[in-house]
Amino acid sequence: MQINEIRVGVSSCGLAAGAQDVLNLLKERTDVPVLGVGCIGHCYAEPLVEVITDAGSLLFRNIQGTTKDIDAVLSLNTKNNPEKQLHIRSERTSRENLRITGLIGKSEPVDIDAYVSFGGFDGLKKALRMAPESVVDEVKQSQLRGRGGGGFSTGVKWSLLAAKSSGDKVIICNGDEGDPGAFMDRSLMESLPYQVLEGMLIAAHATGATKLFIYCRAEYPLAIRNIRIAIDKVRELQLNAIGGTPLDIEVKEGAGAFVCGEETALIHSLEGKRGMPRFRPPYPTDSGYHGLPSMISNVETFANVPVILRDGAASFSSVGTAGGRGTKLFALAGDIKYPGLVEVPMGITLGEIIYEIGGAEPGSVKAVQTGGPSGGCIPASLFDTPVDYDSLNSLGAIMGSGGLIVIGNNRCMVETARYFLDFTHRESCGKCTFCRVGAKRMFETLEQITAGDGTKDDIAFLEDMGRKVKAGSLCGLGATAPNPVLATLRYFRSEFEAHVVDKQCPALECAALCDVTIDKALCTECKLCLKNCALNAISEDYVVDNDICTRCNSCIESCAQDAIARVKAGQGYRGSVEREVG
Amino acid sequence: MNTSSYLKQFAPEKGNIIKGLQEIQQREGYISREALDKCADYFQIAPAEVEGVVTFYSQFKRVKPGKYRVSVCDGTACHIKGTPLILDWISTELGIGNGETDDAGLFSLETVACLGCCSLAPVLSINGEIFGNLNRKSTLRILKRFKKAGVSNAD
Numbered sequence: 001m002q003i004n005e006i007r008v009g010v011s012s013c014g015l016a017a018g019a020q021d022v023l024n025l026l027k028e029r030t031d032v033p034v035l036g037v038g039c040i041g042h043c044y045a046e047p048l049v050e051v052i053t054d055a056g057s058l059l060f061r062n063i064q065g066t067t068k069d070i071d072a073v074l075s076l077n078t079k080n081n082p083e084k085q086l087h088i089r090s091e092r093t094s095r096e097n098l099r100i101t102g103l104i105g106k107s108e109p110v111d112i113d114a115y116v117s118f119g120g121f122d123g124l125k126k127a128l129r130m131a132p133e134s135v136v137d138e139v140k141q142s143q144l145r146g147r148g149g150g151g152f153s154t155g156v157k158w159s160l161l162a163a164k165s166s167g168d169k170v171i172i173c174n175g176d177e178g179d180p181g182a183f184m185d186r187s188l189m190e191s192l193p194y195q196v197l198e199g200m201l202i203a204a205h206a207t208g209a210t211k212l213f214i215y216c217r218a219e220y221p222l223a224i225r226n227i228r229i230a231i232d233k234v235r236e237l238q239l240n241a242i243g244g245t246p247l248d249i250e251v252k253e254g255a256g257a258f259v260c261g262e263e264t265a266l267i268h269s270l271e272g273k274r275g276m277p278r279f280r281p282p283y284p285t286d287s288g289y290h291g292l293p294s295m296i297s298n299v300e301t302f303a304n305v306p307v308i309l310r311d312g313a314a315s316f317s318s319v320g321t322a323g324g325r326g327t328k329l330f331a332l333a334g335d336i337k338y339p340g341l342v343e344v345p346m347g348i349t350l351g352e353i354i355y356e357i358g359g360a361e362p363g364s365v366k367a368v369q370t371g372g373p374s375g376g377c378i379p380a381s382l383f384d385t386p387v388d389y390d391s392l393n394s395l396g397a398i399m400g401s402g403g404l405i406v407i408g409n410n411r412c413m414v415e416t417a418r419y420f421l422d423f424t425h426r427e428s429c430g431k432c433t434f435c436r437v438g439a440k441r442m443f444e445t446l447e448q449i450t451a452g453d454g455t456k457d458d459i460a461f462l463e464d465m466g467r468k469v470k471a472g473s474l475c476g477l478g479a480t481a482p483n484p485v486l487a488t489l490r491y492f493r494s495e496f497e498a499h500v501v502d503k504q505c506p507a508l509e510c511a512a513l514c515d516v517t518i519d520k521a522l523c524t525e526c527k528l529c530l531k532n533c534a535l536n537a538i539s540e541d542y543v544v545d546n547d548i549c550t551r552c553n554s555c556i557e558s559c560a561q562d563a564i565a566r567v568k569a570g571q572g573y574r575g576s577v578e579r580e581v582g
Numbered sequence: 583m584n585t586s587s588y589l590k591q592f593a594p595e596k597g598n599i600i601k602g603l604q605e606i607q608q609r610e611g612y613i614s615r616e617a618l619d620k621c622a623d624y625f626q627i628a629p630a631e632v633e634g635v636v637t638f639y640s641q642f643k644r645v646k647p648g649k650y651r652v653s654v655c656d657g658t659a660c661h662i663k664g665t666p667l668i669l670d671w672i673s674t675e676l677g678i679g680n681g682e683t684d685d686a687g688l689f690s691l692e693t694v695a696c697l698g699c700c701s702l703a704p705v706l707s708i709n710g711e712i713f714g715n716l717n718r719k720s721t722l723r724i725l726k727r728f729k730k731a732g733v734s735n736a737d
Contacts (some may be wrong), residue, residue, distance in 0.1 A: 013699045015713035043701030178658030180696035218604065218641055220698060221710070255600055255639030258695065272599040329699060333659035339701035368691040369658060405658045405700075419661050423695070428650075429638075534674045552670045557718035 001076055003032050005352055006051040009068040011039035011190045013183075013223050017046035017208045021065025038191025040105035041341035045086050049073050061086035072206065090232070091356040097319060099327050100303050101343045104191045110229040111239065113135040115194040121239065122127070123306030128242070130191040136162055136205035139305065141313035142391035143325040144406045148174055148298030148402040150373065150476075151324075151389040154305075160285040161295040167261040170294040171209040173200055173302055174266060175223065178258035179372030180423065182403030184329040186301035187341050189575065191214060192303060193230035197249070199302030201234075202309055205242045207295065212247055215266055227251055228481070249432060254257050258373070258427035260477045265429065276429045277475035298366035300329055315518060320346035323388030328402060330387075334369075335408030344387075353381035369409045371400025373427075374480035375421045376487025377413060389512040396487040398480070410492065413492040413507035418446035420484035435478030438469040442485060452569075454500040463489060508566040511551035515572025518555075522563035529555035530534040531563060585610075585620045585628055599625050599635055638731040645706075648683045648690035650708050650728050652676075657696030659703040665717075667703055669693065671718055675725055688732045689725075 008014070008023045019036075026034045026049075028421045040049060045061035048190055051073060057078060061084060063069045069084070071077070078085040107114030115121070127135045140155025149484035161169055178184040187194055200212050203380065216224050229357065231249050234240050240247045252270055259265045260275040266287050269275035271428050288294025304326060308316045317325040324346035331352060333339045344353060350368060354360050367377040378385065385391050421443040430436045447457050466482030466489075473479045489496060498504050505513035518529070520555030523542055530538050537548035544555070544564075556564045585606060592598040592605075602625065606617045613636050614619075622629040627652075636642045652672060656665045673679055676689050683690035699705050703712025706721070713724050 012697075012712070013701055013714075014698045016697075016702055016705065016714045039680040041698075178695065180661075181700055182696070183698040183700055219696070253601070253604060255604065256641035256648070256695070257639050269600065270597065272596040272617070272635070274634055332705060333700035334662055339659075339703075374660065382613065403658070403700075405662065407662060411662050416662065419658070420619070436605050450734060519675075548673050550670070554671060554674075 001053040001055045003051055003053050003452070004075070004077070005032060006030065006034045006037050006039045006073070007050040008034065008151050009039055009046060009048040009105065010036035011187060013039060013043045014046045014048065016317055018064055019047035022063050022070070024050065025070050026064050026073070027068060028309075030279065035108050036110045037107060039187050039341060041101065041187075041343070042086065042088065042338070043340040044338045048086065048276060049126070051076065057084035059088070060084050067495070089338075089359075090358075091346070092338070095352055095357055096349060097327050097345050098343050098344060099307055099316075099319070100195075100300070100329065101188075101192070103195065104187075109193060109226050110233070112194060112230070112233040119310065120194055120199055120306075122203050123309035124198050124205075124214055125240070126177045127309050129206050129448055131206065132162060132206045135309070138313050139308060142300065142308045144304055144308060144316070145389060146298060147300035147304070147328065147401065149374065149398060151399065153280070154297065154301055155356045157285065157295055157297065158203060158207050158282075161293055162208065164293040165283065166293060167207040168211060168292050169207060169287045170199055170211045170213065170291070170442060171203055171207070171294050172266065172270070172294060173212070173214045173261070173299055174260045174261065174296050175214055175220070175299045176254050176266060176554075177220075177299075177401065178218060178254075178427075179374075179403050180379050181372055181405045182330065182370070182401050183331045183335060184341065185219050186223050186401045188299050188303050189220065189227050193226045194234070195303050195306055196227070196299055197230055199232055199305035201240060201242060201247070202305050203295070203297070203302065204247055208243075209295070210247060211289075211292075212249045213346050214251045215254060215260075215270060216251060218256065218280075224251060224253060235372065247382070249377070249561040257429075258423070258476050259475070260363040262477060263526050265475065266296060274391065274429070276431050277477075279474055287451070300402070311523045321386060321388050323347070323386075323390040324399075329400075330385070330402045332404050332406070334404075334406035335365065335411070336406045346388045347386045348436070349384050349386055349403075350378065352389070353404065354383060358406060360370045360406055363410055366409045366411065367413065369405040369407060369416070369484070371398035371480075371483075372403050374398060374476065374483055375400050376483045377407065378487070378490065379417065379491040394472040396490055397562075398482065398483070405482070410507055412450075412505050413488050413495045414505075414508035415484045415507075415509050417488045418443070421446055421481070424481040425518070428477065428481070430477075432473045432478055434469045434472030435481060438465050438472070439478065439481050441465060442469070442482065446485070449496065449499050450505075450512070452499070452503050452510070456497075456500055456504055458500060459489065459493075459496050504569055513569050514551065514566045515546045515569055516549050516551060516555070516564065517567050517572045518542050518544060519563045519565070522561045524561055524563075527559045528560065532558040543573050546572040547575045585617045586624065586693050589621065589624045595623055596625060596627065599627075599632065603632075603636060605641060605684050612646050614646075617619065638643070646687070649669070649732055652689055652691045652725075653694045653697070653707045654691070655697045655703070655705040655707070656693040657698075657700060657703070659700035660696075660705055663703040665693070665704055667718075668706065668716055668721055671721055672706075672725065675722060689728070
């Protein structure tokens, strides 16, 4: 076999796993083209190398920048290291439908010639031959709904902006992806910057917009870099000359505020102000950036547009269900075997994504968290639910932007709810009283419960305050902040009750509600735990004093015999009890 | 280059304040009182208004960070995979709490919302370099490496 080309995945997750060294070493060692390509979504196999030979393509997984690994790739020697070869499982390929992300991994993300050679900008060219109204109609007919979480009809949004007769109009691409646990937009901006820009340019033609912004979170330096390079190339080739004059395209970096994902807050941030949301109406399409008619859509929404134009609305809407057309990207992470980015048709069940694509063991999963801090935890018993906007809403969760965090049996749901409220109460901008004070009180109550100081009244308080915060908040942040708590109470009430009534954490995660013990039958008295305990909580005869121990797990992690474990509260030794008795 | 001279690359419009502050933080590591005043001066707005913007966005730091900025990801995927424990280990090893800088100015410790590498959870970054799939052993090894580099580079 002869090698024609080598591709190394160098998006953020690949780089984090060490792909830069692999790329550099391969370039040094061979004369065939070595390309740094985008993320093909198999993050569990990073750093991932694809070798294109005259007899087809070979994938190598977890390749490190070592001579041994590089040799294995260049010699195509898979016999000696079968574990280094990646066979993409049919459970995944049979369910995926790569309509939006199909071009990822085939070329360097900022190589515009390659993008064009794969049919890039065909959608834009087709749109420019059509009347703007016909383009809006095409998007309406596709039934595309906003991918940022709201699920509003994209075509209707476009027609609202197009109907404005005023001179300057603004289009904003929302790449603020503030949901912890979501990385769809990062992947698209890093790996397919031209496709996102193409979608925005089509929207500009359809609506008559004159100024385009891309608002990207500052935590995504590679996405910002690739988008900036792509904008320069688009300008060079004058692809931004819509309607005769070149459009202004500007990248603005966010500065770490979750609430800026909300459209009116995002506009304030673009204007250089604190990102506080305001009351709607007026909607941004009436009065947005500096009072100009403005339309805001998510990165993934724009990435769908070139595909709709290229293949036609009918082809697009042939995939999916009535509750959502087309495909959706999901960032799959948490307690599963194969985390990564997947693109699946709407209507696929949660179970198919989690068990088949994600490779989670049936029985090992307790719940899945959808929609980040605005969403909810759906229990494993409801995993036959189809994934679309309406089905997930009916369960008290939301589709959100597409983060799916799988929660294993060994995690505490009360702690998970506390975590989300910790996040949202800190991210509250402070404008509405219920969100500012109510979410904080909810967080404090959850802190008490996980610290073992909760009462039954606290559960009733959480439900009552949750409803009030939802009703009394202006923007999406406050209106959805209680969701993780309310959904958890709905499906995992017994865990809350165990915390407040029995003073036990069934998952043994809450430090105040569990003890640590050493199993003398397994212990070899190697002293490793003694050495690793910063607080000297372990005595010379290998007994953990749970009064001193902070449950930091240092001893558990250091024990080679698995002799140390967390146990139910009250089962471990407590020095103070001994002292009292003595 | 001083603060005023590199702010000149931005048009003195209010919409560029965040860009200006990001440039300051990139170059100086934090937003000092002096830099804040110069920013207010350049963009022709009250220092209180700049302060309002600085405190609203979590990216901006008002305290000088250490030579190595340890950012532990507390995104959902990382959190359920053990961020609280990792934070605890680092805190014990470095002797500083979340949001603090050590006396020698070598390390500062913070949590960040999400680094977007959820499939490698739990993750931390030190001055932008990302380390994934952490456990106690690898976390302590990484800290040791930077400690050694910091000490040998010291004047």
